[in-house]
Amino acid sequence: MSDRFKIRQEETGMVRLFAIDPAAEPPLMSLERESESNEDDPPWPLRDALGADYLDSDFIELFDVADLGEMGLAGYLAEGLGIAARDIAEDRARIDEIRGRVLIVTSRAFGGFAQDLTPKAPLRWIATYREETAPASSEILTAQADGGTWKGAQPMTPTTQTFHADRATYWREHAWIAAVAMALGMGVLWAMGNPHVWTGAVGGLFAVAVRAFYLASDEANAEWVMTETDLSGPDNRHVRLAEIDKLRSIGSAVQIITRSGDKHLMKYIADRPRVVAEIEAAMARAGNAP
16 A cells, blocks of 8 residues: 655645655656646646645755765755754664655645645655754755765754654554454354354454555554644644643553543554653643643
8 A cells, every 4th residue: 555645734844755766767757847738737747756736846856865975865854954863863774775866845845735645656755754953054055065066955944843653563563463353263263163263363364454454554654743832643633732631651652631631642653752751841841841
């Protein structure tokens, strides 16, 4: 099942990184629309590959990683786009393996329009980040590479933090659920005296597998965005930091309980203690010390 991303109308400060299949022809993945078309909205293969309804080319970047020289892609993400070093470190192995061209899409490219992204080949989603600090310079970042000059993105407004569902955690939890479902299915058939006990395991595995693959594009890509005052998640969930009563870990999730009794789950979080600590620190800054 392909990746799918929900872009909220109020989204700001997000940076999405895509690798481009080296086999794709440069004209196919271009920042320019097809100039020979007479249509009001001429074809744009890059926008179509991203699956976007609206895209502003002024806020996307398309370049060859080799053009960055010694800075490297990880260095540009940190210095040019203000991504936190700890977030980059989690994906460092994948980032360092990227060769050829990459596409960087910022929140401003969507022009404040809510939409669903359904990227397809030759694009391959690598990671989604939130800017944490301002870029290295107030001017356009310039990196010297192989005796030439390469210009990066314009600086964007710093924000606080983003928390992503972890794919490995998602599949690991469903593996445990499948094991339990298989055991329960066999136990029920055994208790009923059914001689084909093994079919209970097959049924349990199939049911969990169908659910896991069906929901993967949404739940394994879920994002929670934290600003200085609010925490927003999938399906328009919104919590003010000042209204949070307590946080606790439940399995692979972080549960948020508000003073009014509302409960929200941040599912499939790999490093739950760190997430809880960062939310509590933000709560304290918002005047709601836990």
